[in-house]
Amino acid sequence: MIIYAETTGSFLSSGGDIMLQCAGVVLCGGRSGRMGRAKALLPFGPETMLARVVRLLGEVPGEVVGPVIVVAAANQELPDLPGRVEVARDRRADRGPLEGLAVGLRAAGDRVDAAFVTACDVPLLLPEFVGRMIELSAGHEIAVPHVEGHDHPLSAVYRTAVLPAVEALLSAGRLRPAFLFDQFRTRRVTAAELADVDQRLQSLANVNDPTDYQAALAAAKIDS
DSSP states (O other), rough: OOOEETTEEEEOOSSSSSOOOEEEEEEEOSSSTTTTSSSGGGGEETEEHHHHHHHHHHTTTTGGGEEEEEETTTTTTOOOTHHHHHEEEESSSSHHHHHHHHHHHHGGGGGGGGEEEEEEOOOOOOOHHHHHHHHTTTTSSSSEETTEEETTTTTTEGGGHHHHHHHHHHHHTTTOOOGGGGGGHHHHHHHHHHHTOOOTTGGOOOSSHHHHHHHHHHHTTTOO
């Protein structure tokens, strides 16, 4: 739970810690090969999938997420987005999500303490899930869900201070965000710690192909 403390003008976690101010970084520059068309542009009810994820980040309790930054490929077409949303572009192609992480953290700059980083293909993302991840990141440089033996680096919180290490990994051609986890204090968040805000862990459900897309629409009770 996130609480506003009038005496300090800060948002507090349920444990009394001051909440980080986080950017929301949405990566959408992937090739969408298995889907066969751009996932960012897929309709999801009255909005596109990308616009939906952007909107959900803006609904995180406590207004602790902002700005919202969309990281896209250099010449990628994007749907209409709210004017408050910032767009940054990958500097080099084919460097995967680590490139998007670097671009997003650099765009956030010193305006925030950290960024919650997600992909555009998680239309079932729950704002309460994001809030819990931010809350549990206190005292760590990274907080990442760890479910059934796997880390989920694109549903994670990264302090902006990790940016130099991200750039070093890119320079070395080590393109997996997971390489960061051994370099920094990393909080691996279990399913049990997320169960009360996202019991079915829908926030981790990526839409990778047409079958996933239809399943996500059905879960959201949206006609295809």
